[in-house]
Amino acid sequence: MTLKALFAASATAALLLATSASAAELTVGFSQIGSESGWRAAETSVSKSEAAKRKINLKIADAQQKQENQIKAIRSFIAQNVDAIFLAPVVASGWDAVLKEAKEAKIPVVLLDRDIDPSGKDLYLTAVTSDSVHEGEVAGEWLAKTVGGKACNVVELQGTVGASVATNRKKGFDAVIAKNANLKVVRSQTGDFTRAKGKEVMESFIKAENGGKSICAVYAHNDDMMVGAIQAMKEAGLKPGKDILTVSIDAVPDIFKAISAGEANATVELTPNMAGPAFDAIVAFKEKGTVPPKWIQTESKLYTAADDPQKVYDSKKGLGY
């Protein structure tokens, strides 16, 4: 842990020292949470490439999952008088003081991926986040469209009980199911967002549902659980993607491998590109004074076998997922 911290700290210092090295038009400071998940790593690398595309000078400060580090990073960005600050807040509360400082320094702040408490509403310019209820809806709509009018028993692998992402992805999916009388969720259990639990839970679903013969589709709140579930189906002699339809969320590289092998059907992307729309909003704000809407919703894109999964896999695998 200490090694990692040291490394990250020196990397941050190096990034901060490299200030005004290039004569880029805009300098943006990004306080990133840390490397909590593969998705987070992908978000960081996409932010870098999106910045390079626009010739924006991006400084990333890794906060090691600590709010105090983020506050420190924001203060140092203010001291350096950057043109804008991006913040992926590790928690929702406790930002008012430091964001007020940024506001007084007339530096616009954009929230990435996560929102903060309503009390800070007028302290930031805009928030770029995905809508996880909508992700569930996109998954549900794909399923409804694919099965048509046929009766379909769905089993659901939920995320960690109590996690807001899991609750929202369930809510969005359930809303679509409720509109289609032929769709029915027959079993729903938590797989804790992990491959191992996804596999174990799917094994029990298969046994409980007549060897899997009465299951028509699986919906998983993330791709990792689906990768586990696909293994469980194969070991039970079922053909995932054919005997049982699959739809999951996140669009991590490994699910594209499964889609191109015909073992998975669809995934809804939680895009790691939160910085792209944020850069566009900042550029428009700085150049033309256009005030963006308070919430910029990222696209929840659906991927199926028709979207050249092998190519998507190749483009995603280097991002650090």
Next chain:
Amino acid sequence: MTLRIPRRGLAQAFALIVILMIDRAVSPQFFNLHLQDGRLFGSVIDVLNRGTPVALLSLGMVLVIATGGIDLSVGAVMAIAGATAASLADTHSLPVVIGSALAVGLACGLWNGILVAVLRIQPIVATLILMVAGRGIAQLITEGRIVTFTSPDLVWMGNGAVLGLPTPIVIAIGMLLLTGAVVRGTALGLLIEATGGNARASELSGVGTRAMILSVYVWCGICAALAGVIAAADIMGADANNAGLWLELDAILAVVIGGTSLFGGRFSLVLAVAGAMIIQAMNTGILLSGYPPELNLLVKAVVVLAVLLAQSPRLGDLSRFTARWRRSKP
């Protein structure tokens, strides 16, 4: 001659049977078995198969607990060993892969053992260090991502079969027999129990308590590493963040359900493994039942409480007392 039922193990056997009966009630096909691609397939097999990581952990843990210690790092050791195996799987042969993973487990066990036996740090603190740091080490090995592999040899460790039985079950049975032969076939088991019963008295009567303590932590590390390899082989990948997460608690619970006291002393390998099976029979039952997942932990807590209460010596005294009291009433 009358047939004497051994008093020890009765509560565990009873609990296991009751839980299996409940499983049968919530899921009528529970005991159905058939062959699927040369591998037995059914819920009972799931219980055995999914129970193997905790069963393996409990084999090491029961010896550690018998010396009066505890090992909180087994879940993290699983993650390190799994990460090691997965990173080597596609470029090295199976013996090298497994050898390296077990060597990592041995090193982890040695670290714990030295902290406890030589430096005399309290076991719960000593092993807490590796519990926290170990997952970080595993993340460094995997660079924070899920390392997948396709090596058919290693996949066989998790998903293959020997005579129809899934490989993990065969490995767990083998480890149970091996551990049993080593500790019960020799005086080792007795010496471990003596160390846990009264370390000072044992030391004075010539037991090498330091060597005993050191070796049980090493064995615990090796068992954990094997569990980690199986867990990685099962999902064809090493998930450093989640592999073995909180399993140290299940392993301790399995040992306690198996009737071994946390104060050390007398232990039973078979009952610890039975404890692991009780926990897994319950988990599988919950998954089959179709109850909402919010109830999972609650059901588990109630069942564990019932099993432990059934073993409580005080409760036995209490029931005899109330029976006498009832008899004495006019």
